Amino acid sequence: MVLQRRLDYGFSGYEVPVVPRASRSPRGRVPIRKKHDNNRIRAIEILACVAGELLQDTGNSSPNAACREEWDNIFENTTKCKQGHHQRYKEGEAKLSKTDSCEQEICEENFTCEFSHVPGLQGHHQSYKVNEFSHAHENFGFKTNSTSYFADQRAYVNEKCASGSCLDRAGGYSPNTLGFFRGHVDSVIETKSESKLSTFLIRQSDKISFAEQWPYFNGRSVSKGPFGKVVRDAPFRGQVDSVTERKYEAKPSIIRSSKSGIFPVKGSLDMVELNLKPPSLVRPKSNLKASSFRRWKTRGSFSRRCANVEVDSRDVDENSVRCPQPSRPSPNILDQSIRNFSVSRHWRGASNLKRGACRRTDWKWKPAYFNGRSCHTRQRSQRISPYRRRKVFDRSSLSTLDGRFHCKPTFNSSNKRSNDDNCTAGATNEASSSAAGRQAVPDSTSGDCNVKLSIKSFKVPELLIEIPATATIGSLKVSDIALFAFLWRAVMEAVTANLGEGLHVGVVLQGKSVRDDNKTLLQTGICHDEDHHSLGFILEPNHAPIRSHPHAEDPHLLSGSRPQGLMRRAMSFALQPKPSDVCSLPPVMNLGSSVDNSFDVVCSLADISTNNAMPDSQALVAVPAITMEALPVVPLRQKSGHPEFVQRRTRRPFSVSEVEALVQAVEELGTGRWRDVKLRAFDSAKHRTYVDLKDKWKTLVHTARISPQQRRGEPVPQQLLDRVLAAHAFWSHHQAKQQSHYHFKAASSELIKDA
């Protein structure tokens, strides 16, 4: 039992006695837990570490040896497990018998994902037969582990197991997953689209081609000869007939790894999109969608009028990063963003939708370095101590994380000459009349003039994605490289709190937004490398004031108390010409390196409400081409997630109006009915939970008791604080009375009983 201190604030309203207060949770002092903060690992550091590992196929002299060791263990365990399951799988054993081994659990999770989600990405193929699975596995050549990785990604992206254990492994590019296959995967290429995220694990030794992987993940067989024509086969035709017709104009593209040389990876953007189907068509809004992705989408949309309060939108969070010069962002910006993104823990509530509605259970990049928590908890010896982790992911692994990585638009040397003219012409046309555009480009030129965007960073083997010049802007948006997505997501995290409801991806060329998704790169002039175009992607709020009204404020983001403080951010990535003297990129292998200009990818945050982000704001349009579902995001922590990587919620200080609403509600309801307070005053403020309100009340009481000089943050009017103290005193007294009444009743009943 805790004795409440006597209130002594000089308020005459209520006499506050020293009242015993029953504690519902009398807890003794617990041993000081290791601060989670100590265990935080910057996601980007993990990434860097993993990326480094990817490059180090041999040797353990790496500074990340500990990291490697960790993953080695993980990999071994899981591989064992997976192989066992795979074997049974091949035997047609649809249901696995669960054993008690740790590996078994991991495998179980993997297996579940594979079985349930790999083929039935969109819910159409769940009737696949076991032997077909096996077949697919073998064709992948990745063995079970890689397959499962891919499967997990897909499973997650398609929201098929948001509450299942596979979420645990659906960490997107989670470094653990990468590390998981360290040494077995040469490259990771990821593409995303409106309805799915695709990750390709490229394993050189197995000569696995991306074309070979697709068929089974998409429930459709797609085979393609080297640089040849795409041949589609639909072994599961009956189950994939709802496949969307949406296709991209892109011709088959080539994805190579410069490290691997002529990489036998063949794929095409159009193939990637073959089975695309808008989620809404694939299935009606599912619970999962509503629970997981919608939350993600609408995160930050908290500035709604509550029952009694107009919640402020604190768009300028102290955690956010400012970029006063969006056009020339500091090299540190990305780094800062990523640091802010620093992951400490995951959101909770993945499996608790109701709670999730109150708590911010938005997506989080889940950089858990290990997927199978059960194994982790049982094999503590494999865990990396906080200290060790910090060491492992020390700055040495961040050497390339200077906020930029290098991109190199190139042209296929074999085609360049014959198509330069075409490219130039197209670009010129577009440059002179960007709005005109849309001239049909003869197909004969389409396949030859390719724009290759490569991103290299984090010591990862250079990934090169080659996109035909006739690819559409829309296809650009859905065909990013994994690293790009990495950064995207990282920065997303840093800025999401400042963004409104929903986000859009825009493509910006030389500061101008390319409004027409159907324009080809050629028409837009992106393929015209001589001009040193700056190609950028911008992520902007859904309700961004669209340009014709640059200063129009989104009513949803308006803060009742201080509208002038409204600031919203757009995040953009841009390929910027890099000074030639800084160019230190190795030539892109097998591409002739005919173009020597390198580009930096820079990330910038900008206040878009003042149009600082876009030199030509008039040209900026909201691009609805991609939705949040398409972004490589991973929701929240899951039960089995590694506890060390739970993301902390973004701090959102209570505004004065919120405080007022809280005080009002507490005055009416008391201090012990936080749920009611929540419902009454903060029902529509999804980011305020009753726990938050309770906490805020606690701090309010504290604030009211300390001297104004000691107070921090946005000052709360003294009058409000007085009300806080008064209400607190009153309800404390009330509670005490009730309690004594209860005790009295109990005692009297005892007496009666005794009598």
Add this chain to the structure above:
DNA sequence: ATTAGGG
């Protein structure tokens, strides 16, 4: 799921 309280 809520409440209460420590960190």
Add this chain to the structure above:
DNA sequence: CCCTAAT
């Protein structure tokens, strides 16, 4: 804000 015991 987080965590968690106790309801």
